[in-house]
Amino acid sequence: xxxxxxxxxxxxxxYGVKKDAHGPIEVKxxxxxxxxxxxxxxxATDGSVGLDLRAALETPVLRIEPGERAAVPxxxxxxxxxxxVAGFVFSRSGEGAKRGLTVAQGVGVIDPDYRGEIMVWLLxxxxxxxxxxxxxxxxxxxFLPALAAKVLPAxxxxxxxxxxxxFGHTGRH
Numbered sequence: 244x245x246x247x248x249x250x251x252x253x254x255x256x257x258y259g260v261k262k263d264a265h266g267p268i269e270v271k272x273x274x275x276x277x278x279x280x281x282x283x284x285x286x287a288t289d290g291s292v293g294l295d296l297r298a299a300l301e302t303p304v305l306r307i308e309p310g311e312r313a314a315v316p317x318x319x320x321x322x323x324x325x326x327x328v329a330g331f332v333f334s335r336s337g338e339g340a341k342r343g344l345t346v347a348q349g350v351g352v353i354d355p356d357y358r359g360e361i362m363v364w365l366l367x368x369x370x371x372x373x374x375x376x377x378x379x380x381x382x383x384x385x386f387l388p389a390l391a392a393k394v395l396p397a398x399x400x401x402x403x404x405x406x407x408x409x410f411g412h413t414g415r416h
Contacts, residue, residue: 268325268386275299275360276318284319284384293333293383296363300377307367307375312347315381317361321353329355329389332363332382343369346382355389 272284276299284294298305299318307313323330332351338344347364363382367373375381 268323268328270324270386271322273320274318275320278318281378282318293385295380296332296361296382296384298375298377298379298381300375303377305375307344307365307373309367309370309372312364312366315363315365315375317363319361320358321361322358323355323386327388327390328386329353331385331387333385335380335383338381342373343367344373
């Protein structure tokens with residue numbers, strides 16, 4: 244179901260990943276600018292779990308120098324209608340592996356109560372300048388269960404076999 248409207252009217256977009264045996268979760272997406280329907284997030288294939296996010300640039304091209312970061316607008320805001328679910332922005336594998344353009348913070352988290360524009364911070368890890376074109380797929384949005392934590396101050400923690408060992412404590416092989 245994709246009734247597309249322009250302006251301040253929110254359109255509904257049915258996300259195609261099943262939350263359980265009952266079907267997909269529903270997420271409202273709102274176009275924040277006069278964008279074409281091609282800017283709507285979609286899965287590239289029937290088996291994909293990530294919705295492709297596109298660059299909603301004011302200019303035709305954005306240049307990112309080696310080692311530099313850039314905030315790339317998507318022109319979208321969203322409301323996740325399923326309790327206990329958050330949005331996570333991941334790098335597109337081809338952009339990261341082949342071109343060196345990755346999500347700057349590793350993974351972006353979109354809290355369920357956030358209603359602002361989805362921005363994707365890209366980092367150019369290559370040794371060459373990279374360009375992003377208006378409408379280009381820049382990242383993927385995945386919806387995952389997210390549990391809130393109740394913080395319990397503690398003087399002691401239970402013992403485990405691992406204990407406080409970290410960062411390679413188990414060896415290489």
